[in-house]
Amino acid sequence: MSEAGAIVLEAREVSKVYVSGTVRTRALDGVSLRVSSGERVALSGPSGSGKTTLLNLLGTLDRASSGRILLAGQDVGRLGEAELADLRLARLGFVFQAYNLVPVLTALENVELVLLLQGVRPAERRRRAELALDDLGLGELLHTRPGEMSGGQQQRVAVARAIVSEPEIVLADEPTANLDSKTAASLLDLMQQLNEERGVTFLFSTHDPRVMERALRVIRLLDGRIESDERRAP
Amino acid sequence: MSALFRIAWRNLLRGWRRSAVVLASIVVGLTACFGILAWTVGLGHNGIDLAVRTHLAHLAIHARGYHADSSTDRRIPGDGAAVLSAVEREGLGAAAPRLVGDGLVQTARRNLSAVIVGVDAARESRVSSVPDSLVEGAYLDAAAHRWASRLPPIVVGEEMARRLGAEVGDKLVLRVPGDAGAGAFRVRGIYRSGSSAFDRSFVYVTLADAQTLFALGNAVTEIALLLSDAADAPQVQKRLRGLLAAEPPLEVLRWDERQPRLAQMIELMDQFSWVFYAVVFAAMAFGIANALLMSVYERIREFGLLRSMGLRGSRILLLVLVESFLLTGLGTGIGLGLAVPLVAWLGEVGIGMGWFSQALGEYGFSDRIYPELRPGDFPEPIGMAAATALLAGLWPALRAARLRPAEALRHV
Ligand SMILES: Nc1ncnc2c1ncn2[C@@H]1O[C@H](COP(=O)(O)OP(=O)(O)OP(=O)(O)O)[C@@H](O)[C@H]1O
Numbered sequence: 001m002s003e004a005g006a007i008v009l010e011a012r013e014v015s016k017v018y019v020s021g022t023v024r025t026r027a028l029d030g031v032s033l034r035v036s037s038g039e040r041v042a043l044s045g046p047s048g049s050g051k052t053t054l055l056n057l058l059g060t061l062d063r064a065s066s067g068r069i070l071l072a073g074q075d076v077g078r079l080g081e082a083e084l085a086d087l088r089l090a091r092l093g094f095v096f097q098a099y100n101l102v103p104v105l106t107a108l109e110n111v112e113l114v115l116l117l118q119g120v121r122p123a124e125r126r127r128r129a130e131l132a133l134d135d136l137g138l139g140e141l142l143h144t145r146p147g148e149m150s151g152g153q154q155q156r157v158a159v160a161r162a163i164v165s166e167p168e169i170v171l172a173d174e175p176t177a178n179l180d181s182k183t184a185a186s187l188l189d190l191m192q193q194l195n196e197e198r199g200v201t202f203l204f205s206t207h208d209p210r211v212m213e214r215a216l217r218v219i220r221l222l223d224g225r226i227e228s229d230e231r232r233a234p
Numbered sequence: 235m236s237a238l239f240r241i242a243w244r245n246l247l248r249g250w251r252r253s254a255v256v257l258a259s260i261v262v263g264l265t266a267c268f269g270i271l272a273w274t275v276g277l278g279h280n281g282i283d284l285a286v287r288t289h290l291a292h293l294a295i296h297a298r299g300y301h302a303d304s305s306t307d308r309r310i311p312g313d314g315a316a317v318l319s320a321v322e323r324e325g326l327g328a329a330a331p332r333l334v335g336d337g338l339v340q341t342a343r344r345n346l347s348a349v350i351v352g353v354d355a356a357r358e359s360r361v362s363s364v365p366d367s368l369v370e371g372a373y374l375d376a377a378a379h380r381w382a383s384r385l386p387p388i389v390v391g392e393e394m395a396r397r398l399g400a401e402v403g404d405k406l407v408l409r410v411p412g413d414a415g416a417g418a419f420r421v422r423g424i425y426r427s428g429s430s431a432f433d434r435s436f437v438y439v440t441l442a443d444a445q446t447l448f449a450l451g452n453a454v455t456e457i458a459l460l461l462s463d464a465a466d467a468p469q470v471q472k473r474l475r476g477l478l479a480a481e482p483p484l485e486v487l488r489w490d491e492r493q494p495r496l497a498q499m500i501e502l503m504d505q506f507s508w509v510f511y512a513v514v515f516a517a518m519a520f521g522i523a524n525a526l527l528m529s530v531y532e533r534i535r536e537f538g539l540l541r542s543m544g545l546r547g548s549r550i551l552l553l554v555l556v557e558s559f560l561l562t563g564l565g566t567g568i569g570l571g572l573a574v575p576l577v578a579w580l581g582e583v584g585i586g587m588g589w590f591s592q593a594l595g596e597y598g599f600s601d602r603i604y605p606e607l608r609p610g611d612f613p614e615p616i617g618m619a620a621a622t623a624l625l626a627g628l629w630p631a632l633r634a635a636r637l638r639p640a641e642a643l644r645h646v
């Protein structure tokens with residue numbers, strides 16, 4: 001994890017144009033932003049405003065049409081696919097709206113997989129994965145497969161999976177969208193707690209005002225442009 | 235890598251229906267491959283066995299040059315007694331003297347060309363199965379004097395008897411080329427060797443009668459040698475050559491030297507089985523590729539997820555290939571597990587060829603085939619199965635590996 005306050009992620013004049021057939025969609029149009037270590041940022045905006053697109057670009061899951069993205073100071077546009085995979089493995093954690101887990105693996109195995117890919121030794125891997133799940137109140141579910149968990153439990157396991165490798169930033173695309181409000185609130189509690197107590201940097205997208213309330217900074221997107229970027233007192 | 239195996243394996247279990255169908259097709263295909271191969275090898279050995287047991291024997295001693303020009307002019311003098319006693323003294327195997335010559339078999343109505351074989355009945359029964367294959371009458375045994383006929387006895391094959399319309403007790407005339415003339419014989423027995431081609435042409439008379447017919451004094455043309463183990467033929471051949479160096483110029487040949495085509499038959503059939511393999515494995519490859527493509531398509535999101543976690547595309551490729559190999563390996567294992575005992579069992583009881591047996595008989599095969607597999611028969615199909623796994627898995631694996639993470643994650 002980076003020192004608090006250091007810039008983890010930066011977008012400079014990033015645009016993204018999707019071309020499908022003759023239709024060109026400008027999903028992002030000159031977006032610039034910086035996220036520092038320890039921040040808790042919400043990316044909000046109506047449907048189609050470009051939230052997912054921006055998170056994908058920041059997460060190196062897709063390439064920008066123009067502009068630059070810097071991850072810990074490194075220009076990701078210059079890296080090849082394999083290098084990007086290694087970069088994600090080392091520095092990023094993801095939580096998606098749903099289907100975050102490998103269906104054939106248990107909770108523990110899902111969490112361990114990241115550490116395994118990082119080359120952590122089996123005993124250490126096991127210890128850290130169990131600890132991560134235990135901390136998130138999932139000690140009972142170690143050997144359960146995603147299909148046998150509730151949506152809220154799956155999302156918690158996904159958070160455990162995202163933070164177990166201590167990434168520099170966790171990118172979460174509408175992590176609560178599929179949850180009922182109570183479960184959503186408890187997941188938000190969890191993320192807030194991780195951010196406050198362990199300094200995990202979060203950037204999550206949402207169009208739910210209750211989620212935005214939990215952020216210390218809210219970036220509003222509209223038609224692929226940043227409409228506002230406001231910090232709030234905790 | 236072990237995680238890839240675990241994921242691959244569990245994915246196969248999760249899609250067990252599809253896996254089972256693919257497995258079944260691999261098992262059936264492979265079992266069919268091994269079955270056909272074993273049958274072919276069995277057929278080849280059957281043809282060889284039959285030829286060896288009826289007339290080729292394992293080794294044959296002739297006057298030098300006989301193999302190149304099989305004429306009764308090339309003979310072993312003195313009933314071959316010197317050679318016989320040498321063979322028997324050394325305990326090299328069962329030996330029998332023969333006088334083999336071409337001739338005609340005639341009845342009032344018909345002429346058929348024949349191979350006339352003069353034999354020593356007691357010895358012949360130790361090197362040939364013909365004396366034990368009578369369907370009617372009796373063989374040319376030593377009790378020939380009890381033969382209630384003026385005419386000397388002859389034993390003919392069932393097919394020749396049928397063509398001549400002859401039965402036991404009927405009179406036949408043998409005519410041989412050259413100065414020698416003809417002789418009348420009476421059918422003493424009718425045999426069925428299992429090869430109608432053989433039964434159509436080989437007739438047996440006593441050695442003495444043959445010597446008279448061909449006017450050869452006490453000469454024979456051949457001494458046939460049957461070993462207890464065919465595999466010893468090359469060694470025994472060597473020893474015999476040494477032993478017989480002192481005798482008048484003789485040649486000692488193995489069955490596969492006398493009939494190289496017969497020996498090559500199995501090889502030929504082996505090559506044919508490749509064609510069969512290719513068809514089976516091609517069909518198999520389509521089945522596997524199809525199942526894997528479906529499985530890949532259903533898991534596009536999962537591949538996106540794995541990529542987001544930092545799994546490289548090349549690992550995704552490997553993951554799908556591992557699934558292909560697991561599936562094929564498992565199918566091959568089960569296929570072998572079924573095919574080997576099945577072939578072993580069929581090798582014991584044999585397969586009756588039903589109405590094919592007549593056609594097979596025409597080519598010198600008997601009507602029961604005993605399938606068999608040799609250790610060398612396994613590497614090829616197993617190698618082909620591995621190649622199939624690779625080829626069939628490659629396309630789906632590339633599809634999965636080339637997915638762009640963001641697009642894969644958008645997939646529903
Ligand atoms: N792969 C794609 N091909 C073509 N157009 C796309 C693609 N992905 C997104 N878009 C378009 O780009 C725009 C931004 O989409 P994006 O998914 O980033 O919005 P979003 O803010 O995440 O919306 P939502 O709240 O519905 O998830 C939309 O108009 C969308 O239709």
Ligand SMILES: [Mg+2]
Nearest residue numbers: 051052053173
């Ligand atoms: Mg979205």
